[in-house]
Amino acid sequence: MDKERVKKLVRELIIEIGEDPTREGLKDTPERIANMYEEIFDGYESDSELSVQFSEDSDVVVARNIQFYSMCEHHMLPFFGKIHIAYSPNGRVFGISKLVRLVEKYSKRLQIQERLTKNIADELFAQGVKGVVVLADAEHFCMKMRGVRNDATLTSSAYRGIYENKEEKESIMAMIRRRTPETSL
Ligand SMILES: Nc1nc2c(ncn2[C@@H]2O[C@H](COP(=O)(O)OP(=O)(O)OP(=O)(O)O)[C@@H](O)[C@H]2O)c(=O)[nH]1
Numbered sequence: 001m002d003k004e005r006v007k008k009l010v011r012e013l014i015i016e017i018g019e020d021p022t023r024e025g026l027k028d029t030p031e032r033i034a035n036m037y038e039e040i041f042d043g044y045e046s047d048s049e050l051s052v053q054f055s056e057d058s059d060v061v062v063a064r065n066i067q068f069y070s071m072c073e074h075h076m077l078p079f080f081g082k083i084h085i086a087y088s089p090n091g092r093v094f095g096i097s098k099l100v101r102l103v104e105k106y107s108k109r110l111q112i113q114e115r116l117t118k119n120i121a122d123e124l125f126a127q128g129v130k131g132v133v134v135l136a137d138a139e140h141f142c143m144k145m146r147g148v149r150n151d152a153t154l155t156s157s158a159y160r161g162i163y164e165n166k167e168e169k170e171s172i173m174a175m176i177r178r179r180t181p182e183t184s185l
C-alpha cells in the first residue's frame with residue numbers, strides 16, 4: 001500500500017464530503033486512515049499460518065467464538081461477528097492461535113461473508129484433514145446504518161470432506177450448537 005497516495009486520496013474525499021481538511025480535528029485524519037488501512041487490510045500480506053502442527057489425534061476439534069472484523073467489498077463498511085471452526089484431524093492438530101490467524105488472514109481484506117467462510121474452510125482442508133466445518137455469524141453495517149437499515153444477522157457455512165456427508169454434518173452441527181447456546185446457530 002502506498003501510504004502517501006492513500007493520504008492524498010482521503011484528503012480529497014474529505015473535501016468532497018464538504019469538510020475542511022486543514023481544520024484541527026481533520027488535519028491528521030488522512031494519515032490515521034492510511035495507518036488504519038494498513039492494519040485492517042493486512043490479510044493480503046499473510047502467508048499460510050497452518051505450518052505449526054502437533055502430532056496428536058482426536059475425532060474432532062472445535063474452536064468456537066473466534067471473533068472477527070472484516071470490511072464488506074460492496075460498501076467498504078465493517079461486518080463482524082463470530083466464527084466457529086470444527087475439523088477432524090488426520091494425525092496432527094493445529095495450534096489454536098493459528099486458527100485465529102487463519103481467520104484474520106481472510107477477514108482483513110475486502111470480503112463478503114460467504115467467501116470468507118469458504119476461504120477458511122478451503123485452506124484448512126488443503127492441509128489434509130479429514131473434514132472441516134466453518135460457520136460464521138455476523139452483523140453488517142452496510143445493512144444497519146444505511147440502505148434497508150435492518151439489524152438482521154447473516155449465518156454462512158462451508159463443509160468439506162467427511163462433513164459433506166449428511167450424517168456427519170448433522171452430528172457436528174449438533175455438537176457446535178449444543179456448546180454455543182448464546183449464538184443463533
Ligand atoms: N450475501 C451477502 N451479501 C452482502 C454481504 N455484504 C453486503 N451484502 C449485500 O450486497 C448487496 C449489494 O447490492 P447492491 O444493490 O449493489 O447495493 P445497494 O444498492 O447498497 O443495496 P441496498 O442495501 O439493498 O440498497 C446488498 O444486498 C448488501 O446487503 C455479504 O457479506 N454477503
Ligand SMILES: [Zn+2]
Nearest residue numbers: 072074075142
Ligand atoms: Zn456492504
